[in-house]
Amino acid sequence: MRLDLSLESVQEGIWVSGTVNGTAIGECGRCLDEVRQEIAAPVQGLFEYPDSRAAGEEEGSEDVFEFDGENLELEEVVRDAVVTSLPFTPLCDPDCPGLCDQCGARLADDPDHAHEVLDPRWAALQSFTDEKES
Ligand SMILES: [Zn+2]
Ligand SMILES: [Zn+2]
DSSP: OEEEEEEEEOSSEEEEEEEEEEEEEEEOTTTOOEEEEEEEEEEEEEEEOHHHHTTTOOOSOTTEEEOOSSOOOHHHHHHHHHHHHSOSSOOSSTTOOOBOTTTOOBGGGOTTOOOOOOOHHHHHHHHHHHHHHO
């Protein structure tokens, strides 16, 4: 993760804005393959001094974090930015065919993968033709 932030001192605290760049690693929602996704998420947040909030400010607004006057808890603002930029279900490919529901094989590796499903009513006939061929 690479942070590219600028900090600006404002009346209520410190205004942080910038971008976070990095690679998110997840799991394909269909075939469970590892998915790496480059992300570049905008980061912004206001780190408010605790006492400035008592001055009748709106509470509960987004992108507002508490600032104890010493340490900026950047982790939270960065995590928020990253999470909102990620897709809900990551996919290794938008057309990922997923896994075979019979044996769990990865269909993207084997596009012709199929199982012959014989109707039991034909099974007798199948063994009959096998015998004839041999
Ligand atoms: Zn996949
Ligand atoms: Zn299969």
